[in-house]
Amino acid sequence: MxxxxxxxxxxxxxxxxxxxxxxxxxxxxxxxxxxxxxxxxxxxxxxxxxxxxxxxxxxxxxxxxxxxxxxxxxxxxxxxxxxxxxxxxxxxVDAKQAVHVKVALHFENADVSPAVKLHGATISHVANEIEVSCLPGKLPEFISVDLSNIDVGHSLHASDLVLPEGVTVVAHGADLTIATASVPAGHVAAEAEAAAEADKK
Structure with missing residues (x-):
């Protein structure tokens, strides 16, 4: 631009x-x-x-x-x-020197994940951007986050991301949580109630 x-x-x-x-x-x-x-x-x-x-x-x-x-x-x-x-x-910027830049995360395939498809879970986006290091010419416009394998009670971390060639995450000493999957409290209660009713029968 x-x-x-x-x-x-x-x-x-x-x-x-x-x-x-x-x-x-x-x-x-x-x-x-x-x-x-x-x-x-x-x-x-x-x-x-x-x-x-x-x-x-x-x-x-x-x-x-x-x-x-x-x-x-x-x-x-x-x-x-x-x-x-x-x-x-x-x-x-110098074309030969790596830069540290925050890049947006684009979340994909949440609707086909076991968490959503099988358990009606909600996937929370804990981070919407992540800091990366790369040469200026390798800087991605955004990083895709594939949620297709996330299940209830699991989280996706920075180390799980598939990064473009030449791009690394700037960790700051921790494996940043990107997304988590959890079932809404009301949904859990309803499921428990339905299970209890089924037991009575």
Missing amino acids: KVIAFKRELQGSGASRRLRNSGQTPGIVYGGSEGPVLVSLDHNALYHALKKEVFHSSILELEIDGVSQQVLLRDFQVHAYKQLVLHADFQR
Whole structure:
């Protein structure tokens, strides 16, 4: 995805407020061998881009005054109640250096799992994204989570994920739980009641 930005010289809250009033969002680009560069971006274009999942987990082509470079969106701030992006941070990436990025999880095949099909269980998504490490060119848009084999009382962990080639999970010392399957309490009670009635007969 391509992002257009312009260098800005002025900084401080007053300058940022004037930028926002003119339909621009202040931002910064940092990392790599160059120093940080203050930029401004078109607010509406950025606001709509932030709604797309791919914008958060892709290498972006950032063009500043006609010169392109590869970056990752690292952070952004939005107004507490207005539809307003206050600031965006981008980090330059090197094609030869691994990056750590949070990537969205897409859950699939829950309806054919033993938990749902045989036991009417509910599958809870404990994590909706996961941090991975890979070279920029290997960065996946999302990671698929196959739930077809999950059964009641079982959980799916980060170590169970099938990852694209060259991609590893950043574990932080724990095997992150991704999803769990459990039967709703009311459903258990109803089943027990039905079993008790059957015993009476």
